[in-house]
Amino acid sequence: MGARIRSLLTDWTVLGPSVAVVALLLSWNRALPLLLVIVVALCLAAAVLAAVHHAEVVAHRVGEPFGSLVLAVAVTVIEVALIVTLMADGGAKGATLARDTVFAAVMITCNGILGLSLLIGALRHRVAVFNAEGAGAALATVATLATLSLVLPTFTTSRPGPEFSPAQLAFAGVASLVLYGLFVAMQTYRHRDYFLPVKQGADEHADPPAPGAAWFSLVFLLIALVAVVGDAKVVSPAIEKGVDDAGLPHAVVGVVIALLVLLPETLAAVRAANRDRIQTSLNLALGSAMASIGLTIPVIALASIWLPGPLVLGLGSTHLVLLALTVVTGVLTVVPGRATPLQGGVHLALLASFIFLAVNP
Numbered sequence: 001m002g003a004r005i006r007s008l009l010t011d012w013t014v015l016g017p018s019v020a021v022v023a024l025l026l027s028w029n030r031a032l033p034l035l036l037v038i039v040v041a042l043c044l045a046a047a048v049l050a051a052v053h054h055a056e057v058v059a060h061r062v063g064e065p066f067g068s069l070v071l072a073v074a075v076t077v078i079e080v081a082l083i084v085t086l087m088a089d090g091g092a093k094g095a096t097l098a099r100d101t102v103f104a105a106v107m108i109t110c111n112g113i114l115g116l117s118l119l120i121g122a123l124r125h126r127v128a129v130f131n132a133e134g135a136g137a138a139l140a141t142v143a144t145l146a147t148l149s150l151v152l153p154t155f156t157t158s159r160p161g162p163e164f165s166p167a168q169l170a171f172a173g174v175a176s177l178v179l180y181g182l183f184v185a186m187q188t189y190r191h192r193d194y195f196l197p198v199k200q201g202a203d204e205h206a207d208p209p210a211p212g213a214a215w216f217s218l219v220f221l222l223i224a225l226v227a228v229v230g231d232a233k234v235v236s237p238a239i240e241k242g243v244d245d246a247g248l249p250h251a252v253v254g255v256v257i258a259l260l261v262l263l264p265e266t267l268a269a270v271r272a273a274n275r276d277r278i279q280t281s282l283n284l285a286l287g288s289a290m291a292s293i294g295l296t297i298p299v300i301a302l303a304s305i306w307l308p309g310p311l312v313l314g315l316g317s318t319h320l321v322l323l324a325l326t327v328v329t330g331v332l333t334v335v336p337g338r339a340t341p342l343q344g345g346v347h348l349a350l351l352a353s354f355i356f357l358a359v360n361p
Contacts, residue, residue, distance in 0.1 A: 013053045016046035017220055020227035027234045037238045044231040044260065051224035051264040052271070054217040059280075061214035069188065069287060070218075072265065074225050076291035079105075079261045080299045081229065084307070096312045098300050099150065100254025103319060105292040106146055107354045108258055109285045110139075110326050113266050115347025117273040117281035118333070122341045130278040132337035134187070134194035138286035139334055141183045143327045145293040148172050151323070153314030162314020166304075169311070173301030180294025187287075197277040225264070232260040248359055255358050262288065282334075318361065322354055 020043040027040055058070055083098050121128035149172050158165035164172060187195050209217070236257060243252045265288045272280040297313075304311050315323065329350065333343045 012046075013050045014220060016043075016050040017224035017227050019043055020047035020231055021223060024227055024230040024234060028230070032234070032238070034238070037235055040231050040234050044228055044235070045263075047224045047227040047231065048263040048267065051221055051228060052267045054221035054224060055264065055268055056271070057209055057217035058214055058221060061208045061211070061217075069184065069283075070221075072284060072287040072291045073295070074222060075229075075261060075264060076288065076295050079229060079292065080296050083296060084299065084303050095310045096251065097254055098296065098311065099313045099315070100251045101258050102292050102296050103146075103150055103315060103323075104255040104258035104354075104358075105262060106142065106150075106289045107322065107326065107351060108262050109265070109289040109292070110142065110330060111347040111351035111354070113262070113269045113285035113288070114282060114330070114333075115344045115351060116266070117269045117278060117285065117344070118339045119341050119344025119348065120270060121273040121276060121278045121281070122339055122344060124274065125276045128273070128278045128339045128344075129198045130282055130334075130337060130339075131194050131196070131198060132334055133191070134279065135282045135286065135334040135337075136331075137186065137191075137194065138183070138282070138290065139327070139330045141179060142286055142289045142293070143330075145176055145179060145290060145297075146323060146327075148175055149293055149297045150313060150315050151320065153312075154316075154320070155314075161310075162312055162316075163310055164313060169301045169304065169313075173298035176294045176297045180290060183290060183294075187283075195279060195283055197279045228264065229261055232257060235260075249361055251361075252358055255355065278339075318357055322350065322357070326350055 023040050023043040027036065032040065055070065079101075083101055118128045152172070153164050153168075154162045156164060156168060158168060208214075236253070239256050240250075240253050243250065243256075265284045269281040269284040272278075272284070300311065326347075329346055333339055333347070
């Protein structure tokens with residue numbers, strides 16, 4: 001028993017998150033020199049890899065689509081806390097942080113994670129096969145949530161500028177939460193078979209981990225995710241300074257934060273695609289996009305009561321075009337239930353366009 005405990009404590013999947021949390025505690029609310037910022041970033045990377053490992057252990061125990069849901073919701077809940085913290089500290093620049101981060105998360109998940117997963121799956125297995133019913137339902141929910149929360153504020157007239165009035169923000173928050181809850185109920189109970197992998201991989205036939213091992217991984221998954229988002233907060237001043245020094249738009253900060261926070265889902269989705277479990281990859285990609293909007297907007301709506309300054313949610317014209325193109329392309333991708341490398345490349349081209357136009361608007 002003692003040898004097993006020592007083995008667990010020296011495992012990199014335990015040491016990585018533990019060291020990352022220590023780095024977070026020692027560096028919180030402190031100005032760090034460049035060398036220490038790099039050290040914290042390395043700890044963040046170790047926590048990301050550990051989070052993916054523990055998420056896969058939990059997923060194998062509870063099965064799909066619960067495994068994807070656990071990772072997506074856990075990351076998003078902590079991401080929301082990060083956004084609120086940065087908005088509270090960000091002054092005037094914090095007014096657009098929620099919009100920039102949430103939209104960046106949507107573009108990264110619906111084009112980056114989805115496109116990379118389809119590309120890898122199709123290259124390795126000729127054609128990437130998935131359930132059109134589940135992917136289509138998820139994409140429709142993401143498109144509706146994005147329109148309610150990020151598109152409508154640009155066109156409403158109760159407030160000047162791309163802002164919701166308090167009543168409109170409350171409606172958007174409640175509607176987002178209800179839609180997300182309805183989708184989760186369908187995904188996990190009513191139509192769970194729509195979200196199961198079409199092909200069974202070798203790992204599906206392996207014995208699931210013991211309950212104790214699954215609980216252990218769940219605890220360290222949460223620790224790793226706290227470390228990921230907390231360390232992202234620690235390095236965010238260096239990111240903001242680098243963005244300002246380079247003369248880049250402040251929206252780039254939201255893109256970088258979203259990229260850091262979504263690393264666990266990205267790696268987990270790529271590994272699933274590599275095993276020809278494309279539906280799991282799509283559950284992660286679209287589920288993360290959905291959670292990013294469906295959980296963030298209600299919390300931001302509530303937090304706006306005490307957060308200083310305005311809350312700008314409406315997208316500009318360039319981002320509206322990118323969102324519309326993403327939705328149309330996504331529909332054409334998921335309707336057939338199978339994809340070639342071309343579809344993956346198209347989505348990755350959309351992500352590249354988003355990142356380029358964020359840097360050079």
